[in-house]
Amino acid sequence: MKSRAVLLLTALAVFLTACGSGTSDDDGSELPTEVGEGEGSVVIVAWAGYIERGETDPAFDWVTEFEAETGCMVEVKTAGTSDEMVALMTGSTEYDLVTASGDASLRLIAGGSVQEINIDLIPSWDTIDERLQDAEWHTIEGKHYGTPYVSGFNVLGFNTEVFGDSPPDSWSVVFEETTLPDGQSNAGRVQAYDGPIYIADAALYLSATQPDLGIEDPYQLNEDQYQAALNLLRGQRELVGRYWHDAFIQIDDFTNEGVAASSTWPFMTNVLQFAGEPIDKVVPVEGATGWADTTMMNSNAPHPNCAYMWMEHSLDPKVQGDVSAWFGTVPSVPAACEGNELLGPDGCANNGSEQFDEILFWKTPTDDCNGTAATGSCVPYYRWVTDYLAVIGGR
Amino acid sequence: MTDSASRPPALHRAATYLHKRPWLRLTLLLALPVIWLVGVYGGSLMSLLVQSFFRLNPFSGVLERVISLDTWNTLFTSANNAVIVRTIAMAAAVTIASVIIAFPLAYYMARYATPRVKALLVLAVLLPLWSSYLVRVYSWKLILAAEGIINWFVGRLGMQGVLEAFLNAPVVGGPSLSISLFGQFVVFVYIWLPYMILPIHASLERVPRSLLEASADLGAQSAFTFRKVTWPMAIPGVVAGSIFTFSLTLGDFIIPTIIGDSSPFIGLAIYSYQGVAGNLPLAAAMSFIPIAVMAIYLTVARRFGAFEAL
Numbered sequence: 001m002k003s004r005a006v007l008l009l010t011a012l013a014v015f016l017t018a019c020g021s022g023t024s025d026d027d028g029s030e031l032p033t034e035v036g037e038g039e040g041s042v043v044i045v046a047w048a049g050y051i052e053r054g055e056t057d058p059a060f061d062w063v064t065e066f067e068a069e070t071g072c073m074v075e076v077k078t079a080g081t082s083d084e085m086v087a088l089m090t091g092s093t094e095y096d097l098v099t100a101s102g103d104a105s106l107r108l109i110a111g112g113s114v115q116e117i118n119i120d121l122i123p124s125w126d127t128i129d130e131r132l133q134d135a136e137w138h139t140i141e142g143k144h145y146g147t148p149y150v151s152g153f154n155v156l157g158f159n160t161e162v163f164g165d166s167p168p169d170s171w172s173v174v175f176e177e178t179t180l181p182d183g184q185s186n187a188g189r190v191q192a193y194d195g196p197i198y199i200a201d202a203a204l205y206l207s208a209t210q211p212d213l214g215i216e217d218p219y220q221l222n223e224d225q226y227q228a229a230l231n232l233l234r235g236q237r238e239l240v241g242r243y244w245h246d247a248f249i250q251i252d253d254f255t256n257e258g259v260a261a262s263s264t265w266p267f268m269t270n271v272l273q274f275a276g277e278p279i280d281k282v283v284p285v286e287g288a289t290g291w292a293d294t295t296m297m298n299s300n301a302p303h304p305n306c307a308y309m310w311m312e313h314s315l316d317p318k319v320q321g322d323v324s325a326w327f328g329t330v331p332s333v334p335a336a337c338e339g340n341e342l343l344g345p346d347g348c349a350n351n352g353s354e355q356f357d358e359i360l361f362w363k364t365p366t367d368d369c370n371g372t373a374a375t376g377s378c379v380p381y382y383r384w385v386t387d388y389l390a391v392i393g394g395r
Numbered sequence: 396m397t398d399s400a401s402r403p404p405a406l407h408r409a410a411t412y413l414h415k416r417p418w419l420r421l422t423l424l425l426a427l428p429v430i431w432l433v434g435v436y437g438g439s440l441m442s443l444l445v446q447s448f449f450r451l452n453p454f455s456g457v458l459e460r461v462i463s464l465d466t467w468n469t470l471f472t473s474a475n476n477a478v479i480v481r482t483i484a485m486a487a488a489v490t491i492a493s494v495i496i497a498f499p500l501a502y503y504m505a506r507y508a509t510p511r512v513k514a515l516l517v518l519a520v521l522l523p524l525w526s527s528y529l530v531r532v533y534s535w536k537l538i539l540a541a542e543g544i545i546n547w548f549v550g551r552l553g554m555q556g557v558l559e560a561f562l563n564a565p566v567v568g569g570p571s572l573s574i575s576l577f578g579q580f581v582v583f584v585y586i587w588l589p590y591m592i593l594p595i596h597a598s599l600e601r602v603p604r605s606l607l608e609a610s611a612d613l614g615a616q617s618a619f620t621f622r623k624v625t626w627p628m629a630i631p632g633v634v635a636g637s638i639f640t641f642s643l644t645l646g647d648f649i650i651p652t653i654i655g656d657s658s659p660f661i662g663l664a665i666y667s668y669q670g671v672a673g674n675l676p677l678a679a680a681m682s683f684i685p686i687a688v689m690a691i692y693l694t695v696a697r698r699f700g701a702f703e704a705l
Binding site for chain 2: 189241242243246256386
């Protein structure tokens with residue numbers, strides 16, 4: 001009797017599991033033709049510091065007014081890397097928008113996680129910088145998958161007390177063992193980004209220091225170039241104390257762990273300077289990688305109307321200027337550079353708007369070199385992940 | 396010859412019905428738990444195992460739902476083996492240290508403390524668990540930092556040399572306590588200590604005082620009594636506590652991201668493969684390593700009689 005009961009129950013359980021949910025394909029929904037009433041809230045996956053409501057500094061608030069005008073309460077989910085953003089958005093029905101960098105946006109589009117947007121519903125579309133309106137990381141065959149937010153560089157942050165009168169101007173201080181101006185080695189006092197896209201930074205450094213490798217685009221590496229970059233990173237592993245992942249943990253490391261130099265975002269150097277720490281930033285001579293972020297909408301966004309309203313709001317010149325002042329980025333709307341109190345008259349130039357064309361923005365490495373060569377010519381991103389994890393593990 | 400007035404109430408009829416069919420009683424009683432265990436828990440483990448037999452196309456990195464052993468072949472690379480060994484070594488070290496620290500405290504609480512002091516001590520042991528896990532770990536990051544209080548204290552005592560020696564040790568050292576595996580080990584021990592103290596305390600409480608008195612009457616020295624009487628009776632508690640510390644350390648991926656030198660542990664590796672690369676098959680395959688390790692551990696624990704008290 002007992003065994004019959006157990007058999008019955010197990011059969012029932014297996015039956016229920018077998019009838020488990022299959023993946024339901026979304027039918028290709030047509031583009032919305034109008035923005036309706038707000039649904040009362042909007043949930044955004046964003047980098048830390050991208051969406052401020054005055055909690056850190058009351059002057060930096062571009063959310064409260066939006067909430068008052070539209071009734072859409074903004075909820076932010078911060079992510080530390082593009083990969084986290086892709087993981088959060090895949091199959092999600094919880095998040096409406098994501099501020100995706102170029103190495104995530106293409107993956108999101110290919111994975112069907114984000115939907116095409118109707119640019120006619122975004123009145124401020126034409127105010128966007130023309131170089132960004134049809135950028136390859138969010139526009140596929142004329143279809144737009146998001147609105148550009150802001151762009152920025154991965155700068156070299158350094159401790160001014162360590163470097164004194166001779167601030168660094170090259171990535172060599174993080175890639176190679178040297179004695180810093182304060183007399184001690186840089187071993188254990190530098191950090192590097194723990195996202196696999198950092199291999200491109202190594203490739204960028206090699207393109208300047210080892211030109212015979214022939215690296216032109218640090219995101220399109222053939223096997224030899226890729227292995228050279230990995231070797232450089234293995235050498236760097238001896239110097240790195242900790243790989244940084246979280247913006248605020250790095251801020252704490254600069255303050256409390258005596259980090260001398262590291263690749264970082266202007267956001268961290270701004271916050272540290274605001275707190276009175278002796279930290280400054282520079283774009284080294286070899287150049288820098290960067291990220292041009294796009295606000296993209298979930299294919300299954302629970303609050304599409306609020307999402308469209310936020311996308312329109314994010315292009316407002318005041319918002320663009322405020323975000324750029326806070327994060328140290330370059331606005332996507334050129335009008336934002338004028339007349340913004342927080343940004344100041346030179347804010348855009350300080351944040352690098354003049355060097356826009358020189359920055360190599362993040363994009364996902366694909367095995368066909370982003371469509372420019374035969375399959376298998378370049379090393380695809382999933383190998384970058386496995387190999388970078390091995391490098392961090394000391395292999 | 397029945398009329399509605401003489402039929403027993405519905406509840407009685409149901410009770411009689413069930414009384415005659417014991418298998419149905421059992422089915423109804425066990426239905427929900429078994430569906431949860433087999434369907435939800437077992438089913439998800441099964442689907443994870445099935446995922447590990449898929450693979451990523453080596454060129455495009457797209458998931459292919461083709462049964463193959465490719466992923467399992469790529470699991471045991473030198474890098475992944477290092478991750479597995481590192482995690483197991485950390486888990487073992489944390490477990491042993493936890494036992495060494497927890498045992499005297501649990502012994503005092505069980506044998507010597509007056510009831511009032513015992514209650515206070517149990518409260519003190521449990522109190523950290525009332526605050527958020529992240530808050531405690533972040534606090535330790537500040538405590539262990541190069542500018543943190545431990546460094547300051549060591550400096551005041553003039554014992555920097557000792558600290559330097561620790562930090563210069565190979566593998567476990569680092570630029571500062573917070574950026575070293577040794578610091579990570581300290582934080583792990585702190586976080587899991589309550590889970591070790593309480594089971595040992597519970598098992599020591601069950602050692603009857605009369606046994607110890609009898610042992611003394613028969614002429615045994617206290618160390619002998621401990622070795623032959625107390626310790627064997629405490630072993631189930633020690634093993635139970637060690638299961639907590641071992642398995643929790645094996646799977647943790649939050650502490651290594653905040654404290655330590657970024658050396659990957661199993662939890663971090665799985666998170667990277669799944670979340671970063673979208674390499675679900677490799678992440679699934681790697682998830683079975685902790686399961687296998689714990690299965691072996693539990694078998695050994697059973698040999699030690701950890702489950703006899705159940």
